[in-house]
Amino acid sequence: MSDMRPEYEELPTQRLVAVPTPQRRVDADELLSRVARGDERAFAELYDLLSPRVYGLIRRVLRDPAQSEEVAQEVMVEVWRNAGRFDGTRGSATAWVFTIAHRRAVDRVRAEQASNDRAQRVAASSVDTPYDDVVEAATARIEQQQVRRCLDGLTDLQREAITLAYYNGNSYREVADLLGAALPTIKTRMRDGLIRMRDCLGVAF
Amino acid sequence: MAETVDIHALAGAYALDAVDDLERAAFDRHLRECGACTVEVAELRETASWLTHAVAAPPPPRLRDAVLAEIGRTAQERPKRGAVGGGRSQRSRLLRWTVGAVAAAVLAVGVGVGTWTVAQNGVQQENARIDAVLAASDARLVSSEMAGGRVTLIVSPSRNAAVAVLDGLSDPGADKDYQLWMIGDTARGVGVIPGGTGRKYINGLAPSFGVTKEREGGADKPTEPLVGQIKL
Secondary structure (H helix, E strand, O other), rough: OHHHOOOOOOOOOOOOOHHHHOOOOOHHHHHHHOOOOOOHHHHHHHHHEEEEEEHHHHHHOOOOHHHHHHHHHHHHHHHHHHHHHHHHHHHHHHHHHHHHHHHHHHHHHHHHHOOOOOOHHOOOOOOOOOOOOOHHHHHHHHHHHHHHHHHHHHHHHHHHHHHHHHHHOOOOOOOOOHOOOOOHHHHHHHHHHHHHHHHHOOOOO | OOOHHHHHHHHHHOOOOOOOOHHHHHHHHHHHHHHHHHOOOOHHHHHHHHHHHHHOOOOOHHHHHHHHHHHOOOOOOOOOOOOOOOOOOHHHHHHHHHHHHHHHHHHHHHHOOOOHHHHOOHHHHHHHHHHHHHHHHOEEEEEEEOOOEEEEEEEEEHEEEEEEEEEOOOOOOOOEEEEEEEEOOOOEEEEEEOOOOOOEEOOOOOOEEEEEEEOOOOOOOOOOOOOOEOOO
């Protein structure tokens, strides 16, 4: 296989004679700061960038597509309304958006639990639809692999505690019940599991 | 103080929204007095937000129409002072370089390469090799800031190969290029990148990867100190 040919003696013959500016994709931070100035076009771009993850997350937590759509709409409108309040020194734009989305989804789940009809609903449907764009697909694939690899690096208890809370919207008390573990243990596993994931993903200030 | 210890243990549950309203309020109070906790919670939320990658699903197109129509008639809150718009702090600049941002940048640099005019054949072959590394099931990203920019490696142990991406490193200077090295017992030159931006397929891994500035065209072995190093 030609791939295996060693390149020890590789000469630097492959020279670029014209180096354009790389076509850097506009990131969420930049878009959000434009949104904060009332730029609706930037908002539409931000929507296109983040809505699959916003909607996917909410749907994972709520299960019900119609409700998920409703909550996703509330979240995206809240992003528009509060874009000026976003503080870039305290985290990335994406984390800010997903924090809002997760919180809204969890609030809805808890409200429903109170009215006790959640148990009626059917279980998860997997909705992994591919992106149409090759670059996005590659990015998404690498990021998904990264997440899975880092989740795999956790202990079972850490992983279950984190995913039950994040994907199902369970409180740590519920998680402790579900896993038959003590409350302080679950609190600790959520924290040290996230810390381990943080280090694995390279998330740092 | 026992209460402080106890409340701080909630940082993970808090970041996952797995607390009740009373606990959230207590933790919010705690955060106002604890700078380190604020950073920790921000990092843990950033981490948690990564979990969304695994559940992404395109929403129905009508949601886009509905949202865009609604924001068209929704007033925005006034920004708080010190929020968006001013200079970005070092912290947020670093934060933006989470792996996700790196992956996007890596691939964006990749897209640009297709339009470059290269003075030699073999570009397509190089691109095919790069694609193969990106597509490898064990591909992982490691990344480090160097010389005012960022160097990222996409490493595939199963293919015994990597792709190095230099993004926005400072100009190496007149008659100088950046040279890439795989470093084990000795340093093996694995490519030269003129200017501070570009990418290179690397066949053969070593325990460590490094970058130096060398005379134009590169040297047989490093003659200058490393501008940066990444352990594989």
